[in-house]
Every structure is written in structure tokens, then in C-alpha cells.
Amino acid sequence: MSGGPTPYVLDANVFVEAARRYYAFDIAPGFWQALIKHAQSSMVLSLDRVKDEIDKGNDDLKDWANNHFHLWFASTYDADVINAYGRIMQWGLKQSQFTDAAKAEFARADNADAWLVAYVLAKGGVVVTEEKFDPKVKRKIPLPNVCRAFDVQYVDTFQMLRELGVKLS
Numbered sequence: 447m448s449g450g451p452t453p454y455v456l457d458a459n460v461f462v463e464a465a466r467r468y469y470a471f472d473i474a475p476g477f478w479q480a481l482i483k484h485a486q487s488s489m490v491l492s493l494d495r496v497k498d499e500i501d502k503g504n505d506d507l508k509d510w511a512n513n514h515f516h517l518w519f520a521s522t523y524d525a526d527v528i529n530a531y532g533r534i535m536q537w538g539l540k541q542s543q544f545t546d547a548a549k550a551e552f553a554r555a556d557n558a559d560a561w562l563v564a565y566v567l568a569k570g571g572v573v574v575t576e577e578k579f580d581p582k583v584k585r586k587i588p589l590p591n592v593c594r595a596f597d598v599q600y601v602d603t604f605q606m607l608r609e610l611g612v613k614l615s
Contacts, residue, residue: 495558
């Protein structure tokens with residue numbers, strides 16, 4: 447994304463945690479309005495693979511994603527993104543730190559994590575996730591660990607909101 451804004455690319459857990467916990471639709475509609483506002487200015491987006499994860503639920507989040515945010519789920523069907531995804535998969539499989547089950551979970555076709563990093567590697571941006579970096583973890587390959595391995599910037603939801611200047615009132 448040369449020349450344009452550097453977008454925040456949201457993991458499914460950003461949407462899910464907000465909807466189920468601290469920014470429920472009936473409590474904090476401003477959060478959801480802010481996502482749309484910043485998506486309209488190309489500062490926030492997510493991926494088709496994340497939408498697939500959201501669509502597994504039959505809830506308000508699925509309704510919101512399909513009726514209000516559907517325009518901002520970018521496609522991962524792009525040669526540069528697919529090439530970056532291949533590099534990330536190769537990296538993941540070579541990491542002796544992680545269990546075979548963690549590697550299998552990471553490589554599952556319906557797991558969006560590697561696609562998020564691949565998209566940002568190919569297109570630019572910042573990954574937004576609620577996952578935390580863990581240098582000792584074995585049973586999961588956390589998104590921040592992958593980001594660090596590929597020198598991809600990542601932040602959590604609150605840091606993104608601060609950087610975007612969002613004020614919920």
C-alpha cells in the first residue's frame with residue numbers, strides 16, 4: 447500500500463472479544479461506528495478469512511459484519527498474499543518450539559492467523575489482535591510470535607483505538 451494510509455488489519459478476536467465482552471453492541475455502539483468510520487477512510491479492514499470465522503456464529507456480530515462491515519473484508523486471493531502465506535507456513539512447520547498439534551492448528555485452512563500476517567507482509571499495515579506474545583508457548587502459535595518472526599507490527603484493540611484517536615463517549 448504505497449502512498450496510502452497504513453491500515454489496521456483486524457483479527458477475529460478483536461471483533462469477538464468486543465462483541466461478547468467490553469464493547470457489546472447495546473453498551474458501546476460508538477466502538478462499532480468508529481470501526482466503520484475508519485474503514486471508510488481506509489484505516490481499518492479485516493480479511494475474508496476473518497469474516498468466515500465470524501460467520502460461524504449465529505449472533506449480533508455476524509449480523510453486524512454482514513450488514514455493516516462487509517465492504518471491508520479484503521480478499522486473500524492475491525498472488526502476493528498467497529506467496530507470503532506460503533513463507534509463513536514453511537516457517538511455522540520448521541519451529542521446533544511448537545507441538546505438532548499447534549502446527550496443525552496453525553495450518554488449518556479455516557485459521558485466519560497466518561493469512562493476517564501474510565496480508566500485512568504483502569500489502570502493508572498493522573495486525574490488530576488480542577493475543578499476546580509468548581516466547582515459551584508450545585501448544586499454540588500465537589499471532590504476535592508470527593508477527594515478530596516476520597518483522598510485522600502488531601497492536602491490541604486499545605492501542606489501535608488510541609492511535610486512531612477514537613474517543614468513546
